Amino acid sequence: MLETAPNADVLTADDPLYEELYDVRREAEAIGNAVDVDAAIPRIHALRSAAPVHKGRLRELLGLPVHQRHARAAGRQHWTVLSYDACEAALRDPAIFSNSVQGHDNPAGEKTMGILEMDPPMHRAYRRTIQPKFNMPEAMGWWREHTIDTIIERLIARMKQGERADLNLDYCARIPVYTITTAIGLDGDEALRFRHAYLNSTSSSRTVTMEQRLANAKIVESTVLGLIERRRAEPQDDLVSFLLGMKLQMPGETPRPLTDREILAHAKLVMVAGGGTSWRQMGIALFALLSHRDQFEALRSDRALIDDAIEESLRWNPTAPYFYRMVTKDVEFQGHHIAEGSVLELGLGPANRDPWRWERPDEYDLFRPKLTNMAFGLGTHRCLGMNVARVEIARGIEALLDHFPNLRLDPDAPAPFMTGGLEQQGVSGLPVLLR
Numbered sequence: 001m002l003e004t005a006p007n008a009d010v011l012t013a014d015d016p017l018y019e020e021l022y023d024v025r026r027e028a029e030a031i032g033n034a035v036d037v038d039a040a041i042p043r044i045h046a047l048r049s050a051a052p053v054h055k056g057r058l059r060e061l062l063g064l065p066v067h068q069r070h071a072r073a074a075g076r077q078h079w080t081v082l083s084y085d086a087c088e089a090a091l092r093d094p095a096i097f098s099n100s101v102q103g104h105d106n107p108a109g110e111k112t113m114g115i116l117e118m119d120p121p122m123h124r125a126y127r128r129t130i131q132p133k134f135n136m137p138e139a140m141g142w143w144r145e146h147t148i149d150t151i152i153e154r155l156i157a158r159m160k161q162g163e164r165a166d167l168n169l170d171y172c173a174r175i176p177v178y179t180i181t182t183a184i185g186l187d188g189d190e191a192l193r194f195r196h197a198y199l200n201s202t203s204s205s206r207t208v209t210m211e212q213r214l215a216n217a218k219i220v221e222s223t224v225l226g227l228i229e230r231r232r233a234e235p236q237d238d239l240v241s242f243l244l245g246m247k248l249q250m251p252g253e254t255p256r257p258l259t260d261r262e263i264l265a266h267a268k269l270v271m272v273a274g275g276g277t278s279w280r281q282m283g284i285a286l287f288a289l290l291s292h293r294d295q296f297e298a299l300r301s302d303r304a305l306i307d308d309a310i311e312e313s314l315r316w317n318p319t320a321p322y323f324y325r326m327v328t329k330d331v332e333f334q335g336h337h338i339a340e341g342s343v344l345e346l347g348l349g350p351a352n353r354d355p356w357r358w359e360r361p362d363e364y365d366l367f368r369p370k371l372t373n374m375a376f377g378l379g380t381h382r383c384l385g386m387n388v389a390r391v392e393i394a395r396g397i398e399a400l401l402d403h404f405p406n407l408r409l410d411p412d413a414p415a416p417f418m419t420g421g422l423e424q425q426g427v428s429g430l431p432v433l434l435r
Contacts, residue, residue, distance in 0.1 A: 010192065011151065011178050012158045017192040021199070022173035022279060024426035025419045033067035033421035040064075040422060041362070044082065044350050052083035053334040058322070058345050058422065069423055070324055072101050073343045079336065082347040084354040084374070086334050090325055090344055091378040094119050097325035099381055101343055114265040120380060121251050129246040129258060130266050131384065133239060139387035146237070147182040148392055151175055152399045159434060160403065164410060167400075167430035168283050175396055176278035179388070180271050185227055185238030194223055195275050198268065224264045240267065270385060277319050278389045280426030281375075285313035285393050286400075287416055287427045288364045290409050295366050300401050306394050309366045314352075314375035316364045321349025322423050323377060348374040404434045 020026070028034035043062055047054060057078040059066050068074055081087050090097045102117035115126045132138070155174055159165050181191035200208045201216035208216070227240055235241040243263045247255040258266075289296040289309060299305045327342040338344075352373045353361035359368070376383035383389070400407055409416070413431035420426055 011174060012154060015192055017196055018169050018173055021192065021195055022169055024280060024283075024424075025428060028419070028421040028424070031067070031421065033069075033423055034419075035064060035422055037418045037420060037422075037425050041353075044347070045353070047080070048082035048347075048350050048354065052081065052086040053336055054080045054082070055336070056080060058347065064422075067421065067423065070101050070343075072326070073324060077339065077342045078345055079333075079338055079342060080345045080347065081334075082350040082354075084351040084357045087346045087348060087351040087374060088378055089334070090346055091323075091374075091381075094123075094380045096328055096331050097344060098328050099123070099325060101324045101326040114269050115384070116269065116381070123380060125248060125250045126262070127384065129248055130239075130243065130270075133242055134384050134387055136387045139391045143179070143183065143388050144391060144395065147179040148175070148395055151178050151182075152395055156399050156403050163433065163435055165432055165434055167286055167432055168427060169429075171396065171400075172282040172286065172430070173279050175282065175392055176389075177275035179278075179392060180274035183239045184267055184271060185231060185236060185240045186223070190223065191275070194220065194271060197223075198272055220268065221264065224267045225260055227267075228260050228263055239270070243267075273383075274385055274388065277424075278385070278392055280319035280420075280424070281314065281389065282393045282396055283427040283430060284317045284319060284418075285310055285397065286430055287418075288313045288316060289397070290407070290430070290432065291416070292364055293408075295364070299366070299397075300405065303398060303401070305366060306398060307390075308370070309397070310390060310393050311370070311373065312364060312366045312368065315358070315373035316352070317418060317425065318349055318352060318373075318375035319426055320375075320424055322347055323381075348377070406433070406435055408433050 025034065040062060044058070047058075047061060054061055055077075057066060058080040060078075061080060081090060098119050100117050100119060115123055115130075118126060133142070152175060155171055159170060165171070177191050177195060181187075181194070186194065197216040197219040201213050201220055224240075228244070231238070231241045232244055235244065240263060243258055243266060246258060248258055248262070249255045289299060295309070299309050323346045325344045325346060327338050327340055327344065329340045331338050352358075352375065355361050357371060372378075376386040410431040410433050414429070416427050416429055416431070418425055419428045
C-alpha cells in the first residue's frame with residue numbers, strides 16, 4: 001500500500017480495513033468456498049461439452065465440498081446449467097425459474113425481501129422506484145459529476161506520490177465503495193465501516209459469532225435508518241432523498257411512498273453490490289489489459305476501444321459466474337424432467353465461454369465480434385447497476401492511461417492470478433509500476 005499523510009481523509013488513507021475487506025482470497029476463505037479457480041475451468045468445460053445440463057450441484061460434479069450459498073436451496077435437488085442457450089432459456093422465463101431462492105433471514109430471524117428475490121410483477125414495481133437513477137444518462141451525468149470523476153481524480157493524485165501501487169487496494173477497491181457511499185448520502189468515513197458491518201451481519205461469514213452478527217446488523221440498520229430520517233427532514237441531492245420522493249405502484253393498488261425498510265433494502269443492495277462486484281470486475285478488466293500488452297497498447301492508442309475492452313473482460317471472467325433459480329412447477333428443460341422445487345445453478349461464466357458461441361473462448365480478445373454476454377445476467381433481473389459499473393470502470397481505466405502512460409505490471413512482485421470461489425472471483429492483486 002502507498003503511504004499517505006496523517007491528515008488524509010478516509011478515501012486516500014491507509015486504513016487496514018482495505019486489506020481486510022478487499023482481498024479476494026481472504027473473502028472466499030471467510031465464506032468457506034475458496035477453490036483453485038484456474039484448475040476448475042477445464043473440468044467445467046468438460047462437463048459442458050458432455051451436456052448443457054447435469055443433475056446435481058456443480059461442486060458435487062467436480063468433487064468439491066458443498067458450499068450452501070442460499071438457505072432456501074438447502075435439501076433440494078440441484079441441476080447445473082452450463083451452456084449459453086440453456087442459461088438464456090432459464091433467465092428469460094422467470095415464471096418457471098424464480099429468483100425467490102435468493103431469499104434469506106436476517107440474524108434476528110426477521111423475514112427480509114429485496115428486489116433480488118422478487119419475481120414479476122412485484123419485482124417490476126419495486127425496481128421502477130430505483131431504476132431511473134441507474135439508467136445510462138444518469139450514469140454518464142449525475143453519477144460522474146456527483147461522485148465518480150472527483151473520486152478518481154483524488155486517487156490519481158495520491159498514486160502520483162509514488163513509483164509503485166497495488167491497483168487492487170489503491171484504486172479498484174476505493175472507487176466503487178465511495179461512489180456508492182457518496183451517492184446514497186453517507187459521509188465518506190462511513191463507507192468502509194458500513195461495508196465491514198454488513199459483511200459481518202450475514203450468515204455467509206464463518207469468522208463471526210451470532211452475537212457479533214446481531215451487533216453488526218444493528219449498525220447497518222441504524223446507519224441507514226438514521227440517514228433516511230435526516231433526509232426526510234432535509235432532502236439533498238442523493239439516492240436516499242430520491243427514493244423518499246418515489247412512489248411504489250403495485251398492480252391494482254394505490255401508489256404509495258416507500259417505507260423506511262423498503263428504502264433500507266434498496267440502500268443495502270446498492271451499497272454491497274456496488275462496493276463488491278464492481279471492485280472485483282474493475283480489477284479483472286485491468287488484469288486482462290495489463291497481462292495482454294498488445295491489447296493494452298491498442299487501447300492506449302485508440303480510446304474508442306474502451307467499451308470493447310470492458311465487455312470482453314466481462315465475458316472472459318465475470319466476477320459473479322453463477323446465478324440460482326427455483327423451479328416453480330414440473331418442467332421439461334433441455335431434455336430433462338425437472339421437478340417443482342428443484343434449484344438450477346446457472347453457470348453464466350461457463351456460458352460466456354461456450355465454444356458454440358465464441359471462437360477461442362478462453363482467450364481475452366477485445367477485437368472479437370460483438371455478441372451479448374451474460375456477466376450482468378439477462379431478462380428480468382439484469383443487473384440494476386451495470387451502467388454505473390461500466391462508467392466507473394471506463395473512467396478509471398482512462399484516467400490511468402492519461403496519467404501513467406508507462407503503467408505496467410511490477411516484474412519484481414508476485415504475478416497476479418484469478419482467485420476466490422466458484423461463486424465469486426477476482427484478481428489476487430495488481431502490483432504495478434507507475435512510471
